[in-house]
Amino acid sequence: MNALRRGVRNAFRNATRSVGVIVILAVAIALSISMLAARDAVNNKISSVRSSTGNTITVSPAGFFGGQGGGTALTTTQITVLLNIANVTAVQAQLSERLSSTQTNLTSPTTAGSLGQQFGGGGGFGGGSTTAAVAIRVIGTNSPGNSLVGGANGGGTEKLTSGTAFSPTSSSDVAVVGTTLATKNNLKVGSTFTAWGKTITVVGIYDAGSTFADAEVLMPLATVQKLAAATNEITGASVVVNNVNNVSGAVTAITKKLGTAADVTSTQATVQAQLAPLNTVKTISTYTLFGAVVAAGLILLLSMLMIVRERRREIGVLKALGATNRSVVSQFVAESTTFTVLGAIVGFVIGLLVSSPITSALVSAEGGSSSAPGGFVRGAAGGFGGGGSGFTPPTGAAAAAGRLRFGGISNTITQLHTTASWSTLVFALVAAIVIAGLGSTVAAATITRIRPAEVLRSE
Amino acid sequence: MLNVEKLNKTFKTEGGEVHAVRDVTFQAADGEVVAIIGASGSGKSTLLSLLGLLDAPDTGSIDMNGTQLGNLDAGGRTKYRSRQVGFVFQAFNLIPNLSAKENVKLALEFASWPRTERDTRAEEMLAMVGLDGTKADRRPSKLSGGEQQRVAIARAFSAQPQLILADEPTGSLDKATGQKIVQLLREAANTQHTTVLVVTHDEKVAKQADRRLEIEDGVLTEIA
Numbered sequence: 001m002n003a004l005r006r007g008v009r010n011a012f013r014n015a016t017r018s019v020g021v022i023v024i025l026a027v028a029i030a031l032s033i034s035m036l037a038a039r040d041a042v043n044n045k046i047s048s049v050r051s052s053t054g055n056t057i058t059v060s061p062a063g064f065f066g067g068q069g070g071g072t073a074l075t076t077t078q079i080t081v082l083l084n085i086a087n088v089t090a091v092q093a094q095l096s097e098r099l100s101s102t103q104t105n106l107t108s109p110t111t112a113g114s115l116g117q118q119f120g121g122g123g124g125f126g127g128g129s130t131t132a133a134v135a136i137r138v139i140g141t142n143s144p145g146n147s148l149v150g151g152a153n154g155g156g157t158e159k160l161t162s163g164t165a166f167s168p169t170s171s172s173d174v175a176v177v178g179t180t181l182a183t184k185n186n187l188k189v190g191s192t193f194t195a196w197g198k199t200i201t202v203v204g205i206y207d208a209g210s211t212f213a214d215a216e217v218l219m220p221l222a223t224v225q226k227l228a229a230a231t232n233e234i235t236g237a238s239v240v241v242n243n244v245n246n247v248s249g250a251v252t253a254i255t256k257k258l259g260t261a262a263d264v265t266s267t268q269a270t271v272q273a274q275l276a277p278l279n280t281v282k283t284i285s286t287y288t289l290f291g292a293v294v295a296a297g298l299i300l301l302l303s304m305l306m307i308v309r310e311r312r313r314e315i316g317v318l319k320a321l322g323a324t325n326r327s328v329v330s331q332f333v334a335e336s337t338t339f340t341v342l343g344a345i346v347g348f349v350i351g352l353l354v355s356s357p358i359t360s361a362l363v364s365a366e367g368g369s370s371s372a373p374g375g376f377v378r379g380a381a382g383g384f385g386g387g388g389s390g391f392t393p394p395t396g397a398a399a400a401a402g403r404l405r406f407g408g409i410s411n412t413i414t415q416l417h418t419t420a421s422w423s424t425l426v427f428a429l430v431a432a433i434v435i436a437g438l439g440s441t442v443a444a445a446t447i448t449r450i451r452p453a454e455v456l457r458s459e
Numbered sequence: 460m461l462n463v464e465k466l467n468k469t470f471k472t473e474g475g476e477v478h479a480v481r482d483v484t485f486q487a488a489d490g491e492v493v494a495i496i497g498a499s500g501s502g503k504s505t506l507l508s509l510l511g512l513l514d515a516p517d518t519g520s521i522d523m524n525g526t527q528l529g530n531l532d533a534g535g536r537t538k539y540r541s542r543q544v545g546f547v548f549q550a551f552n553l554i555p556n557l558s559a560k561e562n563v564k565l566a567l568e569f570a571s572w573p574r575t576e577r578d579t580r581a582e583e584m585l586a587m588v589g590l591d592g593t594k595a596d597r598r599p600s601k602l603s604g605g606e607q608q609r610v611a612i613a614r615a616f617s618a619q620p621q622l623i624l625a626d627e628p629t630g631s632l633d634k635a636t637g638q639k640i641v642q643l644l645r646e647a648a649n650t651q652h653t654t655v656l657v658v659t660h661d662e663k664v665a666k667q668a669d670r671r672l673e674i675e676d677g678v679l680t681e682i683a
Contacts, residue, residue, distance in 0.1 A: 322570060
């Protein structure tokens with residue numbers, strides 16, 4: 001029987017103490033696993049929120065908002081140069097226009113209602129009686145793909161239900177229309193309608209899940225600029241930045257470039273405020289993670305120290321019989337490693353079981369104390385129309401990005417999912433090694449100082 | 460052959476310096492049983508520690524079959540303890556969670572005895588001290604005091620050392636058992652050709668030795 005086998009066997013010499021040490025280690029390791037899982041889940045959520053919502057800047061003509069107000073349209077040149085700004089990865093420009101009943105043969109599925117009467121004069125609604133159909137909103141865009149998967153057009157959740165989108169650089173007389181508008185006017189892919197005296201071919205139909213958005217028409221930017229006699233005009237743009245941390249700098253650069261001609265806004269501040277509780281949870285979990293590992297190491301260290309003191313005579317006898325320091329130390333390291341490995345296995349299982357509820361409890365507690373604003377929050381790409389040509393509320397089918405426009409953000413953010421990855425398992429192993437190392441160090445130093453003559457003299 | 464020349468050892472205590480061993484000189488032949496008699500605090504256990512290289516003398520020399528033990532480094536002293544010396548303690552000092560056989564095998568492991576021969580050797584040694592197979596598999600707590608001391612003797616002789624140092628080997632035993640243990644030490648010394656030094660304060664035990672030495676205040680003298 002070599003030193004390692006003796007060490008493993010010694011770990012079970014005192015059953016009560018062994019169980020106690022293993023349970024305490026398991027609890028500490030379970031806590032650290034839970035904190036690691038919580039930290040990973042929070043990190044993933046923060047990355048997800050940041051990548052989906054926090055890196056977009058809205059540019060609209062100064063004084064122009066929600067299809068109301070005044071101001072002068074921006075130009076294609078003004079918007080195109082924004083691509084040269086550092087960290088800007090894309091610029092999605094759009095031109096919002098309205099088709100009155102004299103300019104199209106389409107009929108809007110939406111009636112004016114009381115809001116149309118109230119805002120009809122200067123806004124996106126038609127005005128007149130409450131039963132009159134409102135004007136049809138046309139959006140010219142150079143990023144139809146993005147619009148159709150979530151971006152430029154307000155709610156940003158349009159899903160193509162039939163047909164295809166048009167090319168971003170297209171100047172053809174084509175359109176993708178909303179579901180309710182298509183139903184109201186019996187439009188299918190391949191159907192035509194008239195706008196500004198031209199025949200427009202329907203190439204696709206989308207469903208946004210919103211009454212307003214589904215009554216709209218998407219067309220190539222160049223086509224709308226040409227047909228609406230708005231050459232080079234832009235009523236809004238979404239500027240995409242490579243990283244949420246660069247949004248602030250990009251806003252400054254855009255403002256400097258466009259001057260007083262444009263209102264430049266971003267959701268960065270809102271997102272950062274909403275993410276603050278998650279960042280707090282991340283900090284707490286990080287400190288608790290290291291605290292738990294250190295605590296486990298200290299527990300093992302003190303336990304091993306106690307065991308070494310208790311077996312002082314035995315160590316003296318082993319040395320008297322000719323055991324080397326290395327052999328005796330190996331025996332005790334094997335004993336502490338046995339405790340740690342068993343603690344790590346039990347702790348890993350417990351950690352996996354409790355990580356989800358612990359994470360939820362942590363995030364809920366922090367989210368509850370956060371100051372998330374209520375009601376609508378200005379969205380990145382058009383919570384209010386993505387450029388100001390109409391009031392487009394977020395839709396019910398919105399993903400996290402869409403939901404973030406509401407004050408209920410924290411409800412979405414607190415929905416975290418913890419998972420056990422290989423990295424978690426590797427962490428458990430590394431933690432076990434660190435704990436066993438910490439726990440054995442002082443014991444090993446004590447063992448090497450024990451002189452057999454002193455131990456045996458005290459007989 | 461053990462040859463000890465002018466061995467000295469002092470300890471510093473709160474009450475001053477204690478000269479535990481003073482100019483100790485003696486020889487012991489192979490297979491000889493030598494009893495060292497002395498009262499508590501006379502220096503007999505210190506002398507055994509010096510001879511077993513558990514402690515280093517201040518001055519003097521210990522020669523074992525031509526090897527000057529004072530010249531050994533730490534590794535050499537450990538090797539000497541594992542291969543050339545066997546200890547028998549008053550309190551037996553068996554490892555409590557190992558069986559009698561495993562305790563004997565432990566000494567063989569430290570002496571780098573061939574792994575494949577350890578089992579057989581341990582069984583032989585336990586048989587030599589009168590412990591059969593069943594008792595060989597028992598832990599010390601399941602053995603009587605006399606049986607535990609037999610295991611300790613088997614352990615001490617197992618690696619065929621040249622010197623056995625027995626510190627009050629009968630101190631924890633009744634008289635009858637003590638007599639048997641001393642007899643066992645004698646027999647083992649004869650069969651293994653091993654020098655045995657028995658430290659005791661019991662005259663009856665000492666009288667069974669080939670020679671008797673007395674230690675008083677660290678000074679060793681031969682008893683005629």
